[in-house]
Amino acid sequence: MHTDLVAALDIGGTKIAGALVDGRGTILVRAQCATPAQEDGDTVMGAVEEVLGRLARSPLWERATALGIGSAGPVDASAGTVSPVNVPGWRDYPLVERARAAAGGLPVELIGDGVAITAAEHWQGAARGHDDALCMVVSTGVGGGLVLGGRLHPGPTGNAGHIGHISVDLDGDACPCGARGCVERIASGPNIARRAVEMGWRPGPDGDTSAAAVAAAARAGDPVALASFELAARALAAGIAATATLVEIDIAVIGGGVAKAGEVLFAPLRRALRDYATLSFVRDLEVVPARMGTDAGLVGAAAAALARQADTAAAVS
Amino acid sequence: MHTDLVAALDIGGTKIAGALVDGRGTILVRAQCATPAQEDGDTVMGAVEEVLGRLARSPLWERATALGIGSAGPVDASAGTVSPVNVPGWRDYPLVERARAAAGGLPVELIGDGVAITAAEHWQGAARGHDDALCMVVSTGVGGGLVLGGRLHPGPTGNAGHIGHISVDLDGDACPCGARGCVERIASGPNIARRAVEMGWRPGPDGDTSAAAVAAAARAGDPVALASFELAARALAAGIAATATLVEIDIAVIGGGVAKAGEVLFAPLRRALRDYATLSFVRDLEVVPARMGTDAGLVGAAAAALARQADTAAAVS
Incomplete structure (x- = not known):
């Protein structure tokens, strides 16, 4: 994996965590807020936008080339929507489109939270190699x-x-x-x-x-x-x-x-x-x-975004 | 898939079927014999060699570029060995090495019989598309x-x-x-x-x-x-x-x-x-x-051999 910088979100029923992560998986900047899980969909999205906004205030933000999102499921990566069981206001919610807009048009990679944890353990944890x-x-x-x-x-x-x-x-x-x-x-x-x-x-x-x-x-x-x-x-x-x-x-x-x-x-x-x-x-x-701690979701979302970029670069070259 | 010709074997506890199959999945030449399932390993291999020998007598044989084998399992494609439950004489039997020798050095692709059926249904049957x-x-x-x-x-x-x-x-x-x-x-x-x-x-x-x-x-x-x-x-x-x-x-x-x-x-x-x-x-x-009939194992073994060739060609080019 190259040494790009990507933004990452880990969206759960309790908290929404965000980070800027480098190509080695190091978290350089963090932001977090509670998930207003029982509110309407746009209020929940407001919390996501708040986290992204805080990341964007970092001088490193302009180096971010993609946004990886690991979300509580089910997700639908093909439609770009999520319907987390514990967030009733989000049903087929167009998270990818809304997050892309909130992140200034960055390409977005969406995966389920279990997939994100897996990406992290494979990249840096117990499944490495x-x-x-x-x-x-x-x-x-x-x-x-x-x-x-x-x-x-x-x-x-x-x-x-x-x-x-x-x-x-x-x-x-x-x-x-x-x-x-x-x-x-x-x-x-x-x-x-x-x-x-x-x-x-x-x-x-x-x-x-x-x-x-x-x-x-x-x-x-x-x-x-x-x-x-x-x-x-x-x-x-x-x-x-x-x-x-x-x-x-x-x-x-x-x-x-x-x-x-x-x-x-x-x-x-x-x-x-x-x-x-x-x-x-x-x-x-x-x-x-497992070897990864509570940052596994963020690191895994970053890994997925980096892997997608590498694929795209390989396909173009 | 291109229009190469490959040899295929479908090895079960009852019969050993062989064929020459073209790049469209058409069976052009067939050979078959009963599996001497209760005999020692080399006797079973003799039956495989007999089937390959009959295929080799076809003037089309020289156009065959690979041999695909679907075998009753378990198989071990990484070691090139098979241990079919119903063929006690074959335990970790080096089928790939022996079949390659019997087929004049053709590259051999080994898969389990369930995988072979799947290759056939995906190529030409109910899973197509x-x-x-x-x-x-x-x-x-x-x-x-x-x-x-x-x-x-x-x-x-x-x-x-x-x-x-x-x-x-x-x-x-x-x-x-x-x-x-x-x-x-x-x-x-x-x-x-x-x-x-x-x-x-x-x-x-x-x-x-x-x-x-x-x-x-x-x-x-x-x-x-x-x-x-x-x-x-x-x-x-x-x-x-x-x-x-x-x-x-x-x-x-x-x-x-x-x-x-x-x-x-x-x-x-x-x-x-x-x-x-x-x-x-x-x-x-x-x-x-399913839509494929009794030839599914042969057609699927051929599909696996053709797909491997296509991968190798893509990797080389």
Whole structure:
């Protein structure tokens, strides 16, 4: 990747982060504001414009050659629109057109947030050097993205790698997406916590019933807390094995709040993977923790913008 | 694709088919023999050499510029070896090296049989014009392959698209592959038939307990036969929806003996797909019957050889 400078946005249901990022992935300038997620679409766009405006006040802005956007999904990169589940005011919202205008006409590259995280882990993190990788976030939801043949695979609409909503239990519990037994329905933080409580786990004196509290109990040997993580690990393993069996990957990188549980999650996950990843070409699949921190979305959006520029330059030359 | 001539082999557990195929996919010369599947590896290779030898006796042989091989899997395209489940004499068998020698040094392109079928459907069949497609065979087993971004996606080892061995029921019945609840374990012909019998279905006076007989009973309204196809359809739908959610495809093409059941399979499959393919970017996924006949493996192996040649030519120029 060359040493251009690009602008990047990471748009989530809680915050909108922006940055100017150089060709090595270093963040040079930052801006951020809360997402007015329950307001109308133009108010949300106003917050995006505010972040871009702050970046544009930097003397480095004039060197920016493109804007990469990683957004909560679903996105539609082919139409240039987004419909984030947690931002009801944006439904088929023409984010690309509006962001391009707000960024003084810079070319815009839009990808889903799971794809952005993947771009970052592949460029600078745990998937670096791997030509075929799945990167995941296991947190309030479960998301992901794919690298295939050495390149990011966003898919035609920028949503590929949505591993949270594949069914690994076709008669399982109903998922808010409309399907049943989705990986997210079994393995997300809130579902790990809810299941532990349903199975009889009780929080300590602080009343904390989060997945982190269940992880702490599991670490201390609580059998119900361990069982809830075990089931999450099996669902993740079945989903990761399915991905490897379908597209051939040699590494799965897992980040997000639930991954912070460490071996409470990773030990049963590696065991379960031996049960589900059985064919010769998937048996050596590694599972490792993510290495990028909270800037992964920004760095990944920048990576996508830089990669698109490199493609365009190659096509022109 | 240009109008070169290539040699093609379709190697299965029952027969070894060979052909000379032109750049339009027309089969000009054929040769075939039974697979001595229970013999030692070199005896099986002898049958391959016999087929190639017959092709080489054609005056067209000297125009062949490459050999494409679609083989029963697993294959390892990166090592040039094959280990077909139904050919025990071939374990990590160096098929590419041996076939190259038998074909007078022609460059060899090896892919799995599911990938070969996919290449054929994309080139000339039901997936033609689709840049992102899953093609499947539902028969004694369940196999498949992927087209992503307009190109065949064999994966590094040539096995990508193995949809038969993704788990859609993580606590389901044990599959011979070692996992549980695999699509093949629920939806293959033998499993449809076995389940119907277990559920109380009885064959007619001819004693035929094949999936085709169950399909005929389902067509006549037998509720147990219908229920067995219904469950197969749900497993296929969950697997197809998982594939679409992971990599973004807009069409799934289904061939093989079980697909010949027609609407007995496709009607419940389309219904179940609405239950599992719920996200905006997968909701419009089509499912259609395959169009290529029994020559799909040969035509697809030829397509892979031609595509590799075109890539090599582009890289050189």
